[in-house]
Structure formats: C-alpha cells, structure tokens
Amino acid sequence: MSRTSPLLEVKGLSCGYLGEPVCGTVTFTLHPGEVLGVVGLNGTGKSTVLRTIAGRQDPLDGTVRFKGAERVEASAAWRRAVAAVFDDDTWFPGLTAKEHLELVAAGHSMPSPVEVVERELDFFGLTHRAHAYPEALSSGQRRRLLLAAAFLRPSELVMLDEPEQRLDPVMTVDLGQRLSQHVQSGAAAVVVTHDPDLLIQVTDRCLVIDDDVRTAPAAEAAALIRGQGR
Numbered sequence: 001m002s003r004t005s006p007l008l009e010v011k012g013l014s015c016g017y018l019g020e021p022v023c024g025t026v027t028f029t030l031h032p033g034e035v036l037g038v039v040g041l042n043g044t045g046k047s048t049v050l051r052t053i054a055g056r057q058d059p060l061d062g063t064v065r066f067k068g069a070e071r072v073e074a075s076a077a078w079r080r081a082v083a084a085v086f087d088d089d090t091w092f093p094g095l096t097a098k099e100h101l102e103l104v105a106a107g108h109s110m111p112s113p114v115e116v117v118e119r120e121l122d123f124f125g126l127t128h129r130a131h132a133y134p135e136a137l138s139s140g141q142r143r144r145l146l147l148a149a150a151f152l153r154p155s156e157l158v159m160l161d162e163p164e165q166r167l168d169p170v171m172t173v174d175l176g177q178r179l180s181q182h183v184q185s186g187a188a189a190v191v192v193t194h195d196p197d198l199l200i201q202v203t204d205r206c207l208v209i210d211d212d213v214r215t216a217p218a219a220e221a222a223a224l225i226r227g228q229g230r
C-alpha cells in the first residue's frame with residue numbers, strides 16, 4: 001500500500017488510430033516519487049500510449065485520472081503539472097536557444113528566470129551555444145535544449161518519449177540522475193525508452209507494450225530490450 005494518493009490513474013486505456021487499437025489496454029497507477037518505464041519493440045505502440053495519456057490524442061476507450069479527477073488535457077492545471085518531451089522539434093523562428101528557455105521560464109512565472117536559464121544551459125552543456133538559433137545546433141544539442149525546457153520549469157509529472165535519442169552516453173547518465181532527483185523531490189515520471197541502462201537507472205517498474213500489455217520489473221524489461229531470452 002502506498003502512503004500517498006495516486007497522481008495518475010490510467011484504467012482500461014485503449015490507444016490507436018481510426019478506431020483500431022495498436023496494443024492491448026493499459027492500466028496502471030502512478031504515485032509521486034515513482035517512475036514508470038515503458039518498453040516494447042518498434043511499432044508496438046509506446047509513443048501512441050504516451051501521447052494518449054498526455055492528451056495529445058483521444059483514447060479509443062478507458063480513462064485517465066489526475067489527482068483523483070478526470071484529466072482535462074486543455075486545463076491550466078494539467079498543463080502546469082506536466083512537462084513532456086516527445087519526438088518533435090518545433091521552434092520559434094528568430095529566437096535563440098537561451099531565448100527559448102527564457103520564454104518557458106516566463107510562461108511558468110519562475111521567480112529568478114535568469115539564474116534558472118543559466119543553470120539549465122550549464123547542466124545541459126549548452127552555455128557556449130546559448131545565442132545560437134536551434135537550427136544551428138547539432139541534433140543532440142537540440143535534444144538537450146528540449147530536455148532543458150522540460151526540466152527548467154516546475155512539474156509534478158514528467159513524460160519523456162525516448163529521451164536518450166541523439167544524446168551521448170554521458171549526457172544520458174546525467175539525465176537519468178536528474179530525473180531521479182526530480183522524482184525524489186516529489187514528482188512522478190513516465191519514460192518510454194529503448195535504453196536498458198537508463199531504464200535500470202531510473203525505475204524498477206515497467207510496462208511492456210505489446211498485443212497484451214503487462215507490468216514487469218525493470219531488470220526483466222531491460223533483458224527484453226537487450227534481446228536476451230528470445
């Protein structure tokens with residue numbers, strides 16, 4: 001029994017396109033302080049499930065509840081609570097890397113935006129490229145900028161879709177530590193990943209997405225990702 005109320009309750013969630021589910025139904029409960037890993041082979045439906053939980057696409061069936069009430073994806077409360085990084089790079093033309101982060105800090109009324117932005121640029125190794133436009137960054141640096149925007153702002157729930165994409169291994173380990181710290185301070189996270197080491201680093205509980213969706217310990221899920229036991 002957990003001591004806290006659930007942050008997220010996902011029940012019988014069916015996700016897919018044109019009325020056709022891409023995987024089995026998804027049911028789980030997530031409490032503050034927890035990270036749920038989401039694993040599966042290419043095309044099994046991990047991103048579709050994450051997008052559906054985030055409210056970026058409608059479920060075919062099932063419910064998503066946030067803090068005991070139905071999750072309303074357009075509500076200020078949900079948007080304030082959730083920091084998400086999906087596989088999409090969209091930037092404002094004419095704004096530098098630093099200015100993008102300043103915009104996020106201002107949007108969330110951060111009390112010391114200058115210091116906060118400088119800290120994130122430093123953590124994500126972008127200080128020397130702070131004044132570059134995103135299109136002039138390397139693909140890994142753009143990924144770092146998206147992650148910086150997600151970690152800069154306050155959040156109760158972090159949703160990451162393959163955050164390791166295009167990151168070097170050192171940054172991936174740093175990201176795992178950062179996520180663990182954030183969760184220890186009371187947030188929760190759902191992380192889709194193909195990286196077995198990141199999975200083991202950040203969680204001990206996973207959803208394995210396939211025609212049937214099941215939960216598995218991270219060690220078992222990591223072995224699955226590595227193709228062991230096939």
Ligand SMILES: Nc1ncnc2c1ncn2[C@@H]1O[C@H](COP(=O)(O)OP(=O)(O)OP(=O)(O)O)[C@@H](O)[C@H]1O
Pocket residue numbers: 017022040041042043044045046047048049
């Ligand atoms: N917009 C879409 N319309 C219709 N089908 C889609 C759409 N997006 C994805 N699909 C299909 O839905 C299935 C699940 O895709 P999804 O991107 O969720 O998989 P995934 O598990 O995240 O894969 P990967 O590990 O390759 O990122 C795939 O068969 C994919 O081709």
